[in-house]
Amino acid sequence: MYFLSSLDQKKLFDKVLRAAREVGVSEDLRGWNWNRPPLRPVYEEKIPMYSVCSKYCPTSRDVFLNKVKGITGKTNEPVILGTAIHKTVSTVISSFLDGSIPSFDDWYAETLRSKNVSCAIDAVKEKAKTVWNYVLKNCEIQYTNRLSEQPYASRRDALATSVPFLVEHKVSGELLGLSGLLSIDCYDYLRGIVFDLKVAHEYKDWYRLAPTGYAIVLESVYEVPIDAGCIVYLWFQGNELRASKDMFFINDDLRSWWLEERDQKLSIVAQKMDPGIPPKCYEDCIYREACRG
Ligand code: SF4
Secondary structure, rough: OOOOOOOHHHHHHHHHHHHHHHHOHHHHHOHHOOOOOOOOOOOOOOOOOHHHHHHOOOOHHHHHHHHHHHOOOOOOHHHHHHHHHHHHHHHHHHHHHHHHOOOOOHHHHHHHHOOOOOOOOOOOHHHHHHHHHHHHHHHHHHHHHHHHHHOOOOOHHHHHHHHEEEEEEEEOOOOOOEEOOOOEEEEOOOOOHHHHHOOOOOOOOOHHHHHHHHHHHHHHOOOOOOEEEEEEEEEEEEEEEEEEEEEEOOOOHHHHHHHHHHHHHHHHOOOOOOOOOOOOOOOOOHHHHHHOO
């Protein structure tokens, strides 16, 4: 999922990191400058990253409904599938790093009991199992390759360099007007890449906003530059798993766009301003019932 193929590595080194070196990033758009404009938030309110970055609703009324009116969206199958796949990927990688991998069926049954009963949908379970096996196999291959290249490496060293991922990494976005409980799908700490996983096939340019925001947050907390973002698209063709990556340089344009979105969404919440209903809504909107009746 988050492992780089040889083609991905070429894109990272020859395109993304080259652009980062040649073009660079404006100093005032680096996260460590969170305490001065344009990064310093104008409002005291805090909102989650998904509120800043989601552009499914054309007017951002979803943010108003959720954060001002306190309405929770109605879960639908795409949301259940997305949640199950995210949980599956992070569980496999974390378990692999911990050296203790549960059986998929036991884990899924337990997750079902403790989290979300509606995950009982059989199709979701089958897809989660496919993803589980795929991620586990990839972890094993990377680890075995690493050990074969460096036979004197300790287990810890081989794991840390073959599966160099912080998954569901918890970090605070408070310095930037965000929630203190952010969770990043994956951060590759060896190559400095922020990953965001999408259970979707259709490319959307605004999906790049989330890794951009997380990179700025990581810069604000750890004070290290982060220049690379990657969206992992994952979808199913029948029962076959498909995946592709959109790797990009987190440049000034993306950083400025993310700031515009943050400021606009924060102003909706701070001023309790209803942005209104657009002529055309997102088909699978989870607020449709509460919003349009
Ligand atoms: S129903 Fe339409 S206006 Fe309301 S939140 Fe959804 S997309 Fe936005």
